[in-house]
């Protein structure tokens with residue numbers, strides 16, 4: 001397996017052939033260890049250990065955050081990756097009301113970037129994953145074990 005890692009990427013983000021580059025980030029002095037500051041949020045990309053969606057959210061919560069929510073194309077620009085074909089969990093789900101998507105952090109679910117044909121609720125998919133090659137979203141099987149993206153806002157870290 002060959003790794004392609006940008007020099008400004010923390011080394012723990014580079015595995016499974018994944019290259020995740022933070023386009024621009026300032027000092028991460030306001031973020032907890034393992035988190036990188038981007039915009040108003042601290043992000044942690046976990047690609048080394050995989051969990052089902054609920055366990056991933058539980059892990060992010062244990063670090064005073066949530067699975068990540070995204071609200072604009074600009075937000076999503078935190079993720080710049082080479083083609084990899086992996087999907088990571090984000091905080092969106094429609095497990096309360098089918099088709100009623102919400103973010104685990106309680107922020108409004110307005111911006112969407114579904115991949116073509118999704119959400120399709122295939123066999124009852126209720127959890128949102130982002131396909132790193134392209135950044136499009138899929139409603140996905142919550143029981144699949146995937147890497148995930150946590151975010152935590154700055155306020156909760158100060």
Ligand SMILES: [Ca+2]
Pocket residue numbers: 094098099121124125126127139
């Ligand atoms: Ca669904």
Ligand SMILES: [Ca+2]
Pocket residue numbers: 118119120121122125138139140
């Ligand atoms: Ca789907």
